[in-house]
Amino acid sequence: MVLTTTNLAAGESLPCTFASRYVRTSLPRFQLPDCSIPKEAAYQIINDELMLDGNPRLNLASFVTTWTEPECDRLIMSAINKNYVDMDEYPVTTELQNRCVNIIAHLFNAPIGEDETAIGVGTVGSSEAIMLAGLAFKRKWQNRRQAEGKPYDKPNIVTGANVQVCWEKFARYFEVELKEVKLREGFYVMDPEKAVEMVDENTICVAAILGSTLTGEFEDVKLLNDLLAEKNKQTGWATPIHVDAASGGFIAPFLYPELEWDFRLPLVKSINASGHKYGLVYAGVGWVVWRSKEDLPEELIFHINYLGADQPTFTLNFSKGSSHIIAQYYQFIRLGYEGYKNIMENCVENARILKEGIESTGRFDIVSKDSGMPLVAFKLKDSSQHTVFEISDSLRRFGWIVPAYTMPPDAEHVAVLRVVIREDFSRSLAERLVADINKVLLEIEALPSRIAKIAAVTSEISGNDGTVPKKSVDEVQKEVITFWNRLVEKKKKTNGVC
Structure with a gap:
């Protein structure tokens, strides 16, 4: 009809x-x-x-959760119409958020007593969490400089060049200079010694990454704390540390409980974590917790009463859904320490299986480390004929979304593929991915080299005989990287999801 x-x-x-x-x-x-x-x-x-x-389950570029249990899904749907900011209307939801904040604070070894309440807030991902933490550092630094009668108009933050784009957003939006420690081949995280060298009297904090987006490595927060404490002692400054644990915050406590990276270190004043990554909740929830009340300036907290009661709030937005906070609490009580530990161990084991499969091809060098995040980052041993970008494009025919990217300064000449292992990435999927990578390798080997074509187009003709000067593998590789950088606008950070 x-x-x-x-x-x-x-x-x-x-x-x-x-x-x-x-x-x-x-x-x-x-x-x-x-x-x-x-x-x-x-x-x-x-x-x-x-x-x-694309199929979210096959999106191996993202750290973000793509599967939860049906019971969790039902709780999410039942709360889809609840506006979290209406705390007086939904007091139980507010209580669940407070429980989550305290659970996370204890997980990160915050120095709070049995009868004390942790200081923190749920956010829309780690991007908002980082903005809030950065604002707290900036305001505390400004207040201290004002009290000392010193200029307070040129704040800066020290980070590694491997930070996620939200740090650039914070610096640009809130007028803070971003001082980045450059990377180098074979060392793709912030060097604590170089970071401390860049600290000056205008540094509002040093940001350390627990789980680099690029390779999954944990930065050495303990060494950073010790070096910075010594510099503070020598200079009389009080430069603190923020730990961006967006990816690693729900990994380290379960897999590396002895690793000192959190509030056990005295200079760590705030930590953010993404509930929607290894907190095992769908996209839309992050967390930021502070060491103590003194680390969150009171003037940044607003009090509203037009929704029925006095409600303190420290967020960048107003209205937001309640369902992801409820889902986070579900995961905490459903899994407990044992459940999270089992899941993270399983992710690491599947990452090991995938790593061994990729190594068995004989075509790749593994860039990621065995410790840190459950991911595998790898580069071609020989990039003179084909690139990781071709492999990434070809894998999409099989449904896989595997990102290829170049490293930040000063390691731009290194191009890698990266596979993030999440809870729903099984061993059988790892084996299937390796099989498909082998198929792609065989296919592109039978094709004409794109690199040779690019090099021929970009090479300058020397002399009148029309000959093209022979170039080394490194020179050709640099030309290829330059070509791809232009396509993806390399100067803009695109790595990672918060």
């Missing part, structure tokens, strides 16, 4: 969506349609377009 009118009577159903004109007529893409269409047609049109999206 073909319908010819949009004026359906109330309750009238659409007998056959695909037989209607609604799925055969283009809707305006950037303007509101003039008329309504049946709900079945609207659903089908959108659902059909979404089929062209």
